[in-house]
Amino acid sequence: MKKVLMSVAVGAAFVMAAGSASAQTLNQVKSRGVLQCGSNTGLAGFGQPDAQGNWTGLDVDYCRAVAAAIFNDATKVKFVPLSAKDRFTALQSGEVDVLVRNTTWTMSRDTQLGLEFGPVNYYDGQGFMVRKKLKIASAMELSGASVCTQQGTTTELNLADFFRANKLKYEVVAFASSDETIKAYDAGRCDVFTTDASGLYAERLKLTAPDDHIVLPEIISKEPLGAAWRHGDNQWGDIVKWTHYAMVTAEELGVTKANVDEMLKSTNPDVKRLLGTEGKFGEAIGLTNDWAYRIIKHVGNYGESFDKNVGAGSRLKIARGVNALWSKGGLQYAPPIR
Amino acid sequence: MSSVDAPKAGGTGGDDKPHVAFWNDPEKRGYLFQALLFVVVMFLFYTAADNAISNLTKQKIATGFGFWNNTAGFDIGQRLIPYETTSSYGRAFWVGLFNTLLVAGVGIVLATILGFIIGVARLSKNFLVNKLAAIYVEVIRNTPLLLQLLFWYNAVLKALPEVRDSVNMPGGFFLNNRGLFMPEPVFGANFSWVTWTLAAGLMGYFAYGRWARLRQERSGQQSPVLLVGIGLILLLPLLVYFVAGQPLSFNIPDLGRFNIRGGVQIFPEFVALLLGLVIYTAAFIAEVVRAGIQAVSKGQTEAAYALGLRPGPTLDLVVIPQAMRVIIPPLTSQYLNLTKNSSLAVAIGYPDLVQVFAGTVLNQTGQAVEVIAITMAVYLTISLVTSLVMNWYNSRKALVER
Numbered sequence: 001m002k003k004v005l006m007s008v009a010v011g012a013a014f015v016m017a018a019g020s021a022s023a024q025t026l027n028q029v030k031s032r033g034v035l036q037c038g039s040n041t042g043l044a045g046f047g048q049p050d051a052q053g054n055w056t057g058l059d060v061d062y063c064r065a066v067a068a069a070i071f072n073d074a075t076k077v078k079f080v081p082l083s084a085k086d087r088f089t090a091l092q093s094g095e096v097d098v099l100v101r102n103t104t105w106t107m108s109r110d111t112q113l114g115l116e117f118g119p120v121n122y123y124d125g126q127g128f129m130v131r132k133k134l135k136i137a138s139a140m141e142l143s144g145a146s147v148c149t150q151q152g153t154t155t156e157l158n159l160a161d162f163f164r165a166n167k168l169k170y171e172v173v174a175f176a177s178s179d180e181t182i183k184a185y186d187a188g189r190c191d192v193f194t195t196d197a198s199g200l201y202a203e204r205l206k207l208t209a210p211d212d213h214i215v216l217p218e219i220i221s222k223e224p225l226g227a228a229w230r231h232g233d234n235q236w237g238d239i240v241k242w243t244h245y246a247m248v249t250a251e252e253l254g255v256t257k258a259n260v261d262e263m264l265k266s267t268n269p270d271v272k273r274l275l276g277t278e279g280k281f282g283e284a285i286g287l288t289n290d291w292a293y294r295i296i297k298h299v300g301n302y303g304e305s306f307d308k309n310v311g312a313g314s315r316l317k318i319a320r321g322v323n324a325l326w327s328k329g330g331l332q333y334a335p336p337i338r
Numbered sequence: 339m340s341s342v343d344a345p346k347a348g349g350t351g352g353d354d355k356p357h358v359a360f361w362n363d364p365e366k367r368g369y370l371f372q373a374l375l376f377v378v379v380m381f382l383f384y385t386a387a388d389n390a391i392s393n394l395t396k397q398k399i400a401t402g403f404g405f406w407n408n409t410a411g412f413d414i415g416q417r418l419i420p421y422e423t424t425s426s427y428g429r430a431f432w433v434g435l436f437n438t439l440l441v442a443g444v445g446i447v448l449a450t451i452l453g454f455i456i457g458v459a460r461l462s463k464n465f466l467v468n469k470l471a472a473i474y475v476e477v478i479r480n481t482p483l484l485l486q487l488l489f490w491y492n493a494v495l496k497a498l499p500e501v502r503d504s505v506n507m508p509g510g511f512f513l514n515n516r517g518l519f520m521p522e523p524v525f526g527a528n529f530s531w532v533t534w535t536l537a538a539g540l541m542g543y544f545a546y547g548r549w550a551r552l553r554q555e556r557s558g559q560q561s562p563v564l565l566v567g568i569g570l571i572l573l574l575p576l577l578v579y580f581v582a583g584q585p586l587s588f589n590i591p592d593l594g595r596f597n598i599r600g601g602v603q604i605f606p607e608f609v610a611l612l613l614g615l616v617i618y619t620a621a622f623i624a625e626v627v628r629a630g631i632q633a634v635s636k637g638q639t640e641a642a643y644a645l646g647l648r649p650g651p652t653l654d655l656v657v658i659p660q661a662m663r664v665i666i667p668p669l670t671s672q673y674l675n676l677t678k679n680s681s682l683a684v685a686i687g688y689p690d691l692v693q694v695f696a697g698t699v700l701n702q703t704g705q706a707v708e709v710i711a712i713t714m715a716v717y718l719t720i721s722l723v724t725s726l727v728m729n730w731y732n733s734r735k736a737l738v739e740r
Binding site: 084085088089092108109111112113114144146151152153156157159160161163164170171172173174175176180183184187188189230231232 | 394396397398399400411412413414415423424492495496500515516599606607684685686687689693697698700701702703704706
């Protein structure tokens with residue numbers, strides 16, 4: 001009998017693990033009462049819990065915005081810290097509803113993992129960090145270097161491509177988590193630490209002497225970082241996509257956390273459509289018509305979130321650069337809400 | 339046999355057993371239930387697999403083993419076989435597997451040696467030796483292996499100098515936080531002569547050892563096995579080496595701009611993992627050895643002394659052979675534990691099977707079910723082969739009842 005029970009358990013485990021893709025994520029989230037968001041285990045500016053356990057960061061704000069749109073409460077998010085290596089499995093198996101974890105959107109990930117990738121909330125590229133005392137000015141001087149990187153990332157692949165294309169020799173040491181990677185670099189195991197440029201600035205803060213290290217000028221790849229969700233649930237995809245677009249549109253229209261209540265009285269048709277005083281755009285994605293109002297009220301617009309977490313108002317002080325609005329020479333562009 | 343019970347339909351008339359319906363026959367009923375259970379289990383596995391496949395297809399997650407020959411695109415630091423960025427995922431699998439086998443193989447040998455020493459030390463009459471061994475066992479056995487690995491990795495790294503301040507040892511050895519660099523042997527054309535001599539010497543040594551043992555069992559006379567062994571295994575190949583004109587040179591490592599070029603490199607990740615596994619497993623082996631020796635009755639030692647054997651030969655000829663019978667089965671489990679624990683390599687960046695295959699390859703291909711299944715099958719195979727070898731060894735050492 002024990003054997004039978006065992007086999008039933010094993011069988012059930014298989015069946016459960018496979019999950020079901022077509023299940024309505026929105027309904028699950030609503031009935032659970034909380035959004036489960038896959039986030040970084042700790043990357044300053046993008047997703048990191050503070051001393052009190054409150055999560056902050058650009059990616060964290062994205063998740064909070066989705067929760068705000070659904071529940072009118074930005075705190076109804078459970079952040080699930082995931083390593084780079086485990087993140088897709090966690091999303092595929094339904095452990096998290098959405099993955100906003102500085103994840104690069106690539107064709108193979110989009111087409112072979114059973115995932116959908118959405119709007120890019122941070123346009124990034126891979127860079128290198130070295131010790132100042134090596135007196136290196138360019139990545140082309142790195143032949144023979146040993147490089148610390150995190151496994152299961154596009155970084156690992158770009159690194160191999162870069163050194164192969166430039167016929168440079170190197171030795172790679174790959175770690176499962178970002179913390180171990182930066183610690184090994186700090187301990188002198190490697191000459192070079194590589195990850196997305198934004199990550200370099202964020203991780204540099206963790207080093208014992210951050211000022212002894214410099215980021216090399218070369219950016220060796222395109223890293224569009226964005227949100228991902230399970231393939232096949234288009235309604236859920238619409239919610240995740242338009243949450244970001246609403247934040248970008250709000251910045252474009254000058255709607256901020258502070259003035260959103262006044263803006264409800266605005267006569268600008270674009271603002272009216274965004275805040276739900278005109279049209280039924282919220283209902284079309286399965287939410288209420290004030291969905292975008294909720295997002296801006298609780299989280300703010302894209303520009304506010306950027307400044308607070310990674311931009312001028314943060315320790316990272318990253319310039320807007322390509323992440324500025326399209327109207328200001330950047331790449332952040334939202335389709336019109338109409 | 340009464341006519342009432344006799345079967346009507348003839349043929350089995352000679353049978354003593356009364357004819358009963360099969361559901362009343364415990365033996366046949368047993369078969370029936372076993373068959374039913376088998377069908378149910380198979381059905382469950384089939385449904386599970388079928389469900390998994392159909393769900394994966396529905397979610398548009400790639401399935402199957404087609405990824406095996408695709409280009410891997412990532413690099414691996416330590417490799418025993420040639421591997422490049424352009425190699426396939428399958429090649430990466432082998433690189434990882436060989437790294438696992440390397441650390442497990444070297445680990446098993448070293449853990450056995452250290453374990454036996456500590457185990458014997460725990461039984462020492464010397465207070466200090468005895469207590470030191472006891473403290474070693476208790477401290478190591480009662481802290482998690484993962485923490486020990488992290489400790490060794492950080493201890494090893496922090497203790498070593500940077501590349502530019504490498505410890506330069508005589509004979510072309512360099513030690514720094516990138517590892518230990520050794521001269522790489524370059525074998526000349528005639529070196530195969532030395533190899534063959536060595537092989538012949540080893541065979542000769544084993545044949546001589548067997549002959550010496552049989553002679554001792556027959557006549558009680560001992561032979562100088564150790565001296566003959568040194569002559570055959572060490573001196574003879576050395577002689578051939580010089581006769582053949584010293585066909586061996588070394589590729590000496592040399593300090594480059596960042597790193598050391600040339601030579602053989604032993605990575606700190608490997609050293610840390612090996613240290614962690616050996617020290618941890620040796621604590622368990624020590625206890626197994628102690629238990630084995632204590633299981634041999636004291637009367638055996640006393641009897642050996644009464645026959646005039648000195649303490650060395652007593653341990654060698656009387657105690658250890660009997661203790662081995664108790665030691666081998668639990669020793670096998672420790673070997674299996676060591677092999678499986680080597681998968682903790684992932685925490686300190688040693689590219690073993692789990693790190694390379696179940697880590698990077700899984701993530702790059704996204705085919706968790708296939709990759710994990712292969713990885714589990716590999717560990718299962720390694721463990722079964724280890725058990726098989728140890729069981730064979732055990733059956734040779736087991737008490738032969740006459």
